[in-house]
Every structure is written in C-alpha cells, then in structure tokens.
Amino acid sequence: MSAAATDSNSHAPHHQPHQHYSRATLLVLATIAGVSVANIYTNQPLLAAFRASFPESAGMIGAVPAVTQLGYAIGMLLLAPLGDRFDRRLIILLQLAALGLALVAATAAPTLGVLIAASLALGIVxxxxxxxxxxxxxxxxxxxxxxxxxxxMSGLLIGILLARTVSGFVAEYFGWRAVYGASVAATIALAVLVVMRLPRSKPTSTLPYGRLLVSMWHLVVESPALREASMTGGALFAAFSIFWSVLTLLLAGEPFHLGPQAAGLFGIVGAAGALAAPLAGKSADKRGPRAVVTLCIVLVAVSFVVFALSGRSLVGLVIGVIVLDIGVQAAQISNQSRIYALKPEARSRVNTVYMVVYFIGGAVGSAVASLAWHAFGWIGVCIAGLVATGLAGLSHSRSRSKTPEAEV
Structure with a gap:
C-alpha cells in the first residue's frame, strides 16, 4: 500500500499556509534551527579536553561525537515524523524540555560513560x-x-559554526563543563522565543504513530529520487564529519600545539558555507538542484586534496574548510529542495528519511575518522574523506533516472 493511500486525510483539502509566510517568521525558524542544532557540534572542539578529564578512557573519546550524531539519527526516525501529525510548535517545546535535562546530565557527567550516554540522549532530542x-x-x-x-538552513549552519567557535572559546577559559552549562541557558531562551513568536502549524496527517512510521518505508520504496538524495547526502556528511571530528586532534599536535579555542575558530572560517546557503537555494530554484549537487561533490573532493597537502599549514586548512563547507552545505540545501517537492503532505516524513540517512552517515564518518587517525594519521583521514566523497558521487551518478521525479 502506498504512503499516500495509508494517510487517512490524503483527500482532505489542504490549508493555505502562505498567509503566515514572512521574513520575520523565517528568522524565528532559523534561530530555532541554529540554537538547537548547535548542541550536536559543541563537543567537536572538546575532544582534547575530554581526554584530559578522562585519561583512563582516552581510546573512547571519539565515541562522544559519534553517539551524538547516531542519537540525532534515532531522534529523526522516532520524533521528526510527528511534525505531520501534531502541531510542530508543541513538539518543539516538549523537545526543548528534554534537551535541557540532557544538557544538565552532560554538565555534571562524572565519567566518560555518563557523558557518552548524555550525548546520545542529547542527540535524540x-x-x-x-x-x-x-x-x-x-x-x-x-x-x-x-x-x-x-x-x-543559514540559521542552522550559523548555529553549527558558532557552536564550534563558542565551545572552543568557553572551554579554553572556563572548561568543557561550562560549555554545556551555557547551552542550558540558551535552551531556556529559545523556549521563550518559541512561545512568544512561533505560529502554530496544522497537521497534514491523522495516521496513528505506528502507521506514520511504516508509511516512511512506502516513501522510500516509491521514490528513487528520495533514495538517491538520501544516500548522496549521507555520504557527503560522512566526509564532513571525518574532517571536523579530528581537526582538534590535528591542531593539538605538531607543529601547531593549539588548544580547543583555535579549533573552534575554524568554525568562523566555515561561515562561507552559511553565507552561501540562500544563494544555493535560489540557484536550485532557477537551475535545478541536481546540477548544484554535482558541482558540490566536486568541491568536497577538492577540499580533501587540499587537506592532504596541508597537514602542516594553517593557510591550507583554512582554504580547505571554506571549500568543504560550501560544498556540503549547498548540496544539503539542494537535496532538501528536491525532496520537499516530492510529497507535500508528508514533508516531515520525507525529511525524516533523508536526515536519518544523513546523520547515520555523520556517525559513521566520526567513527571512521577516529580509527583512521589512530591507525594512519592525517593522510589516512584525508583518504577516508575522499572515499566518502567518491561514494556520494557514485550514488548521485548511478541513480540518475529518466523519470521526471529524478529531476526534482
């Protein structure tokens, strides 16, 4: 049975949401995206600090960013589809409450095991x-x-970039626990903004929760474009995570000897990706998103070649970060523009399928990065990034179809 057929109100008239569309509303949504997603990336500049706090568990430090991204994939699968079924404003507020509790647990974590568990919960909510x-x-x-x-997405990307920068700065002067404490305060402020300014949404489905989850499988089966966009995006995010998960370790060693603040400052360098986001969206509207994704895959591959030649050069690393962030973020926006046009009545579920694969890719990338770093050093990390990028290119090229859906 198709996804459309399983939705009991698929034949009901859809409301017209455009009356709520405004720049102010977009800015509120951008702030929500940026502040919330920042929590996924605050741990990346902190790996050296975690290692100093938990030296007996140094070999497991890489699990912190890995389980955070895995938790995000789990949360996408179990929670994000609810946006088609319930008021998104209410869902956001409930998740903010749970996020605050997870952040408190991370702040007070007495062992690395507790921090890993809190990071998993944090990723989910x-x-x-x-x-x-x-x-x-x-x-x-x-x-x-x-x-x-x-x-x-610009707000989301700025949140990611500021997360690394602020996290590195706060950890440098106040310790890594203060990073999580500051996130608790930011979460409270975000909840106030949601209550005051975010409009309510109208559900587009009346499916029970179990059937809502099952309907995502039908979407996967019925939509080659969704499968291709998800696999391509997941492979690109794996490449992205491979670099960012070990950057702090590279900078801590020879010849740089730099702390978490320096690693965080690289987030500002990646601002080019955030600034390019609206331009990528407009380009996808005008020229078609598939062409934009093709160019982005090439950019990501070039960035890892630059990284491989820049293991002892800050200038080279800066250039590589700019190219990497523009490539990954522009591809993300183009892929999402494609998938949101596939099933307008099931946007949360379509987005869930895409983002679950996306963050599974990120979790795998973080785990592979840790293994490659310890086994082969920086060159091994760069080769792993190129392999992930090659898989993205393979998915994008082999899945091209002559059907109109493939060109969405």
Missing part, C-alpha cells in the same frame, strides 16, 4: 531543527521554497 526546516517549506509558496529552506 536535539532534532528540533528538523521540525523548523520542513515548517519553512510548508509556509513558503512553491516558487520561493528553495529560498525559504536556504534561509532557515
């Missing part, structure tokens, strides 16, 4: 951003959907 992005796609007129997604 930090999927708030994945309610904000499809909400923007729902509110926007079709001709402006790419721009709307790009605007909210």
């Amino acid at each position: 930090a999927t708030i951003a994945q309610q904000a992005v499809p909400f923007a796609a729902e509110l926007a007129p079709p001709a402006q959907r790419g721009h709307a997604v790009g605007t909210v």
